[in-house]
Amino acid sequence: MATSAPALHDPDAPRVLSEAVGRIAAFWQLSNAQAGAIIGVSGPTMSRLRAGQYRLEPGSKPFELAQHLLRLFRSVDSWLGQDDGSARSWLATPNLDLGERPLDLIATVRGLLRTSDYVDALRARI
Structure with a gap:
């Protein structure tokens, strides 16, 4: 996914x-x-967002959390070589370093x- 993180001042953000x-x-x-739980909105609101009937508002908590989710996605995507199956598996598997499943x-x-920082640290290893 080649989407860059949108800036707050960007009207398309x-x-x-x-x-x-x-x-x-x-x-x-x-x-x-x-x-919805990840970005702080209800399930029905998330459904509307996915259908294009709701947009996140700049400056709101859901907007900020969505930016962090995008950061995590891009890090995981880069770390695992754009393998969506591996990403889903990693999210659903208990992680000894983190103490539980990343999805939880x-x-x-x-x-x-914490999960974003963890993945960024993994990517930085040489």
Whole structure:
């Protein structure tokens, strides 16, 4: 996925980020409830977002969390060589370093940030 993180001042940011979140949810096969929990919206709101009937608003918590989700997606995508199956497997498998499944962790702000930092650290290894 070649979407760059949209800037707050970009008038297309709500559309771009909302579409990116919908694509991430599809690639990772997340339910509306799972994806909504990650970015802080309800399952029905996530359903509307995926259908293009709702857009994330710059400056809102869901917008910020969606930016972090996009960061995590891009890091995992880069780390695993754009293998969506491997990414889904990694998310669903208990991780000894993190102490639980990444999919369970990213449903909280702290877990999302911690998981992103973890993947970034893995990518930085030489």
